[in-house]
Amino acid sequence: METSLIKEELLAQQLQNAFENIVTEAVRKDTVFAYASKEQVSSILLYAKEKLGYKSLAHMSCIDWLESDEFELVYIIWSPETKLNLFVKTRIDRQNPEMENMDMIWRQLNTYQREIREMFGVEFPGFVGEKEFILEDWEDAPPMRRDFDTLEYVNDTFFEREGREDKQDVRERIAKRSGEEIPDFAKKYSRE
Amino acid sequence: MSFFDLKGIVRPLIGLSQFGKNPHTKRLDVLGKDTADRYRGFHYNDLEACIGCGNCSTICMNGAIDMVELAAEFNISQAKGNSGLRPRVDYGRCCWCALCVDVCPTGSLNLTKEYNYVSPDPNTFLWTPGVDNPYGKDQLSFVSTKETSLMTFDRVPMRELDGTERVKSFAEVVLGYNEEEARAEASRCISCGLCTEVCPDHMHIPEYINAIARGNDQDALRIIYDNNPLPEMCGKVCTRRCEDVCAIAVRGEAVAIRWLKRYATEQAQTADLIQEIVNPEIKEANGYKVGIIGAGPSGLTAAYYLALRGFDVTVFEAKQFAGGMTMYGIPKYRLPMDSLNKQVSYLQKIGVKIKFNTRVGKEISFDEIYKNHDAVFIGIGFEKPWKLGIPGEDLENAIPAVEYLRMINDGESYDVGKKVVVIGGGNVAIDGARVAARHDADVTILYRRRVEDMPADWEEIEGAEDEHVHIHPQAIPIRIIADKSGKKVKAIEYLEAEMIAEEGGRPRPVPIEGSETIMEVDTVIGAIGQEADYSFLTEEYADKIEVNRGRIVTNAQQQTSDAKVFAGGDAVNKTADAISAIADGFRAVKSIEAFLMKK
Numbered sequence: 001m002e003t004s005l006i007k008e009e010l011l012a013q014q015l016q017n018a019f020e021n022i023v024t025e026a027v028r029k030d031t032v033f034a035y036a037s038k039e040q041v042s043s044i045l046l047y048a049k050e051k052l053g054y055k056s057l058a059h060m061s062c063i064d065w066l067e068s069d070e071f072e073l074v075y076i077i078w079s080p081e082t083k084l085n086l087f088v089k090t091r092i093d094r095q096n097p098e099m100e101n102m103d104m105i106w107r108q109l110n111t112y113q114r115e116i117r118e119m120f121g122v123e124f125p126g127f128v129g130e131k132e133f134i135l136e137d138w139e140d141a142p143p144m145r146r147d148f149d150t151l152e153y154v155n156d157t158f159f160e161r162e163g164r165e166d167k168q169d170v171r172e173r174i175a176k177r178s179g180e181e182i183p184d185f186a187k188k189y190s191r192e
Numbered sequence: 193m194s195f196f197d198l199k200g201i202v203r204p205l206i207g208l209s210q211f212g213k214n215p216h217t218k219r220l221d222v223l224g225k226d227t228a229d230r231y232r233g234f235h236y237n238d239l240e241a242c243i244g245c246g247n248c249s250t251i252c253m254n255g256a257i258d259m260v261e262l263a264a265e266f267n268i269s270q271a272k273g274n275s276g277l278r279p280r281v282d283y284g285r286c287c288w289c290a291l292c293v294d295v296c297p298t299g300s301l302n303l304t305k306e307y308n309y310v311s312p313d314p315n316t317f318l319w320t321p322g323v324d325n326p327y328g329k330d331q332l333s334f335v336s337t338k339e340t341s342l343m344t345f346d347r348v349p350m351r352e353l354d355g356t357e358r359v360k361s362f363a364e365v366v367l368g369y370n371e372e373e374a375r376a377e378a379s380r381c382i383s384c385g386l387c388t389e390v391c392p393d394h395m396h397i398p399e400y401i402n403a404i405a406r407g408n409d410q411d412a413l414r415i416i417y418d419n420n421p422l423p424e425m426c427g428k429v430c431t432r433r434c435e436d437v438c439a440i441a442v443r444g445e446a447v448a449i450r451w452l453k454r455y456a457t458e459q460a461q462t463a464d465l466i467q468e469i470v471n472p473e474i475k476e477a478n479g480y481k482v483g484i485i486g487a488g489p490s491g492l493t494a495a496y497y498l499a500l501r502g503f504d505v506t507v508f509e510a511k512q513f514a515g516g517m518t519m520y521g522i523p524k525y526r527l528p529m530d531s532l533n534k535q536v537s538y539l540q541k542i543g544v545k546i547k548f549n550t551r552v553g554k555e556i557s558f559d560e561i562y563k564n565h566d567a568v569f570i571g572i573g574f575e576k577p578w579k580l581g582i583p584g585e586d587l588e589n590a591i592p593a594v595e596y597l598r599m600i601n602d603g604e605s606y607d608v609g610k611k612v613v614v615i616g617g618g619n620v621a622i623d624g625a626r627v628a629a630r631h632d633a634d635v636t637i638l639y640r641r642r643v644e645d646m647p648a649d650w651e652e653i654e655g656a657e658d659e660h661v662h663i664h665p666q667a668i669p670i671r672i673i674a675d676k677s678g679k680k681v682k683a684i685e686y687l688e689a690e691m692i693a694e695e696g697g698r699p700r701p702v703p704i705e706g707s708e709t710i711m712e713v714d715t716v717i718g719a720i721g722q723e724a725d726y727s728f729l730t731e732e733y734a735d736k737i738e739v740n741r742g743r744i745v746t747n748a749q750q751q752t753s754d755a756k757v758f759a760g761g762d763a764v765n766k767t768a769d770a771i772s773a774i775a776d777g778f779r780a781v782k783s784i785e786a787f788l789m790k791k
Contacts, residue, residue: 150253151252151253151254154255154285161282161315161317164280164318166260167258167260167280168258168259168260169259170245170246170249170385170386171246171384171385171398173275173276173277174385174386174388174389175388175394178394179394180388180389180396182396183415183418185414186399186400186403186414186415186418189398189399189400189402189403189406189411189415190385190398191382191385191398
């Protein structure tokens with residue numbers, strides 16, 4: 001269904017006019033993306049909240065872009081008047097992940113930031129809150145980072161329930177059924 | 193308001209007058225709120241659609257999914273391309289991330305709206321989706337669609353020469369993947385290994401594809417050479433039945449296994465490089481001599497692996513070059529001569545001796561080979577074309593396709609004239625047609641059945657159509673008409689056919705009466721099949737080596753009725769393709785070794 005994005009384009013233009021060096025995009029119905037630098041995010045959020053009526057914080061999340069060595073932080077805010085979602089996105093350095101603390105704009109951000117600090121290891125200087133969120137006595141790498149091997153952790157930490165001993169390996173079974181002999185030097189390329 | 197308010201006491205009592213009467217209001221049923229549409233509850237697996245690839249089990253970061261064999265009552269298919277295993281989930285571990293659904297290639301595994309299960313015994317948390325909750329199929333919520341799946345269903349397209357460009361020369365049509373394309377294509381593979389079972393030679397497909405995906409082409413080549421000594425040939429022209437059962441092919445395009453093998457082999461451009469990369473271990477000579485008749489795929493395979501195992505191997509080849517049908521039957525635009533010669537010269541470097549221009553039964557007798565060797569392998573293939581069985585096929589300019597292809601591949605010339613008819617629907621027919629098209633002829637293929645019934649590779653059929661070869665299906669030739677001199681072909685007469693459904697079989701073409709059509713042609717090329725030429729077997733051996741319906745009879749280990757003689761290739765198996773021949777050769781190596789070393 002082809003719908004015109006007039007409201008969305010308007011918001012994108014408003015933000016574009018208010019801030020230099022940001023990229024905005026009316027991506028689909030009710031959704032506008034704004035890509036900004038780390039330093040601009042708080043200004044954009046405040047401006048959107050105070051001047052444009054984006055009063056409600058819907059969500060904040062983090063994406064691990066391992067290959068480009070970056071974290072992407074996404075703030076999703078919503079306006080009860082225009083009923084549009086505004087996604088404010090920024091990328092921060094993965095080696096030294098730090099983001100401005102913004103829980104004074106929305107108190108709820110405190111909880112989101114706590115979670116992101118624990119799960120991704122992003123620091124928010126000046127942020128006051130409990131150290132732990134869900135994890136207890138966690139000393140390993142932040143578990144939502146992509147270089148954290150969840151399966152390895154699971155296998156080291158938990159025992160297997162009774163009754164799982166009859167599991168089989170698909171590759172081995174096929175090889176056995178057809179009489180294929182996989183040479184040892186090739187096995188490192190087999191599926192684990 | 194007085195101190196004693198009578199109204200205030202009596203009023204509430206008035207309500208009692210309603211006591212015992214039916215209420216005016218009506219109780220509504222309590223409606224539970226429906227679960228959200230994309231809710232991620234327990235799994236449901238369509239046991240029929242699932243092929244047991246185990247991708248769900250591999251992706252699960254909680255180690256919650258096992259692949260298990262189900263009880264016989266569930267009738268799980270054990271066919272090739274289906275592992276016969278089905279996933280079982282430990283709900284003590286599952287976190288409902290649904291990655292298993294996102295990577296399910298067939299889309300059989302989905303999540304349902306059901307999420308309540310209470311039991312005091314945690315060991316009952318092991319569920320086999322689809323078995324323990326058959327009702328789940330009506331409660332699907334988080335489902336796998338082609339749009340949301342994390343699988344890449346589209347193949348990296350192969351670059352080819354344009355149709356109009358191709359017919360001008362015998363340049364190779366398929367250009368091959370470059371490094372970037374190969375890595376991208378290899379990354380689509382989920383390494384389930386279902387393909388290895390349908391490969392007659394059981395090549396280690398997931399392993400070499402994975403090596404390519406990880407950027408290690410040399411390891412890929414080593415893995416490929418583990419049981420296939422002619423991989424570049426297979427990479428170009430294999431019938432690739434592996435791709436038919438590819439897990440990705442259920443909903444998308446199969447991984448281009450053949451093109452990836454081709455990519456890996458093309459990274460070693462010379463025989464020396466192959467030797468340097470593969471660097472096989474050659475065992476010390478064990479003193480046994482093995483004679484091999486025919487340097488086709490089966491003979492060369494047997495020769496290579498026997499040589500590696502320390503046998504003294506001599507191959508007797510009737511023609512000037514090795515490769516058999518892959519050299520003389522396959523046109524050069526599909527398999528260039530250099531490519532094949534490179535692979536053969538690598539085999540020679542390893543110690544395989546090939547005697548060219550030595551036809552057994554002519555330059556050397558079978559008896560001599562039999563007596564001078566400890567074991568003999570026969571891989572003579574199907575050289576002799578079948579006759580069309582219609583009047584006029586002995587005329588000049590009526591030629592069998594294999595003969596025509598042999599002449600062209602041998603560098604001889606043969607003038608097909610302006611208008612050519614090819615009879616048949618297999619790969620040989622298409623090859624003949626496409627070669628004739630490269631000699632500026634207007635080519636028509638006459639085939640008895642429908643286009644979809646053609647045994648030829650669909651890519652070959654499409655390729656022929658791109659080159660403006662006209663395919664006339666449902667046409668049965670009845671006679672070839674000679675010109676005035678009575679020597680040359682002038683025209684061909686054929687009947688149109690209609691397809692009659694046959695019970696229990698494929699539809700049968702039945703000629704339509706009165707539909708005789710005469711087409712003027714310069715050349716008729718017949719390609720309806722070939723057979724072996726056993727004239728080299730003298731009476732003494734013909735008695736010992738059993739031949740049934742044109743094929744040498746062997747046991748499962750390629751041994752013939754004469755214990756010392758082994759056989760393989762087209763003359764033995766019915767699949768009649770190069771990879772089956774290679775598989776025969778490889779099997780024969782093991783049984784020849786067992787036969788000789790046991791003594």
